[in-house]
Amino acid sequence: MEKIYNLPESLIDVSTHYCPGCGHGIVHRIICEVIDELNIRQKIIGVAPIGCAVIAYKYWDFDCCEAAHGRALAVATGIKRVRPANIVFTYQGDGDLAAIGCAETIHAANRGENLTTIFINNAIYGMTGGQMAPTTLLTQKTATTPAGRDAKLEGYPLKISELLAQLEGVAYIERTSTDSPKAVLITKKAIKEAFQNQIDGKGFSMVEVLSPCPTYWGLKPVDAVKWMREVMIKEFPLGRIK
């Protein structure tokens, strides 16, 4: 019998440190599948963020670099400018990309850096213990918004993808989700396009992936997926933004 579902060559066969029901593992695997399918593993240089995915490189079987919190796109810019023949991507969470790294994100995108960014939006800070993210929803309770996010005090969920779509240097932005097998397939297709754009020299491409954090949402994994589908996607509509 033919084996039709294999471990991607780019994915290391180890258990991850992620919590049950977390979306990071799914997206890690999708990235590896895409890299294998595009046959670019030997050209890939990944840039890992600070946050839950800080040791993403422990699961990826290709070259990787660390970046300080928020600086992934600056590090990636340095790599890609001296190694234009390599395929360089960043993997960043909402705090890394949209809060502390907001300037690096906007300016790398505005320079039209020929890079690929995978942006994991789970509306919360995971590694530090469930604090408010720039993408936290209004009324959502977190460790630092114990009464729920209040627009008067904390502002509104930041739509960084819509912001970036305004910039001329940006080639492609899509928001996807991991709330169903179908959504995961759509996410994979988007990630593949984002890498293909870099291969084709089209400029900055980003896929924002909505991803569950059952632990800090205080929900069971199944309920977290339900909340993502029924609440989070309404605030962050899916689809191609640019």
Place this chain on the structure above:
Amino acid sequence: MGKILINGNEAIAEGAIRAGCRFFAGYPITPQNEIPAYMAKRMPEIGGVFIQPESELAAISMVMGASASGFRAITTSSSPGVSLKQEGISYIAGAQLPAVIVNIMRAGPGLGNIWPAQSDYFQATKGGGHGDYRNIVLAPSTVQEAFDLTLLAFELADIYRNPVMILGDGMLGQMMEPITISDIKRKPDSKDMVPLDKPWALTGCRNRKLNLVASFRMREGEMEKRNLELQAHYKEIVRKEQRYEAFNEKEAEIIIVAYGTMGRIAKGAIKRLEADNKKVGLIRPIGLWPFCKDVFTKLFKDNATLKKILVVEMSYGQMLEDVELTVLGRYPVEFFGRSGGGVPTEEEIVKKVLELY
């Protein structure tokens, strides 16, 4: 090549290019703006990369990326900007990457002003960013030395896989002098290069296992082990890389210790004092970290006439602490310094020496 007339900032920029460096990222700040302007013009001419990033935070992170990819990389700034770069410098030190960082110091604290100062000595030599790490710090006192030490900075950065800081000041940066340009025997970096001398560089894992550049060591004991490796490495640097210039030190009754621009001004003062039959010598640290302790130890053995040591700085006493830690009370250590834009003059140094005599 013959002599060219150039300012200190441009000498550093040209030095980087002659060292084979093909990556510059830097944010404008006075008094070092000649460097990014020079690089913006020169780098594209020679197939290098010039980026004016959105901030100093981004600049140093871009340097980290380029260096992780095996390229010689430089960023330049002045005091307030260098404060912002401390985050990235700590990461670079932690990941054991080479990098050259230039600080053309201006007066602080805070925004201070754009006039020359030497008040970032602590920041440069004691770490600056978080964690147990050290920068190799070189302090040029002439435009020629600014060029020469830039060549050296890239060599040391690669040898030790460590950040090297060139610590100048606004006066040196702006001053023009004729200098002799030289090349090092190294092929400049290029975009299709795979650096054979940097097997750790990120080039894509073709025909080899993956490479990882990271400072993170989470498992129990791992970070302590890494820190002990770094400490052993720093000990080796202390042993091998002390640099200084000394003159008239063996028969002197008073030794002035001054670096960079102040070393140069102190030399002028010593010449005036010589004419007055005053026996004054100079130790000018060229490397600030590691500090040139060994020359002091030797001096204490060889010099029977030494009475006092005078430290002169454009600060209120920062290198002074390293001198005191070296002298350890064997001789009185006196201090004269100005900071905030004022530069101690030859006359002021002469007056101070005569008071001590």
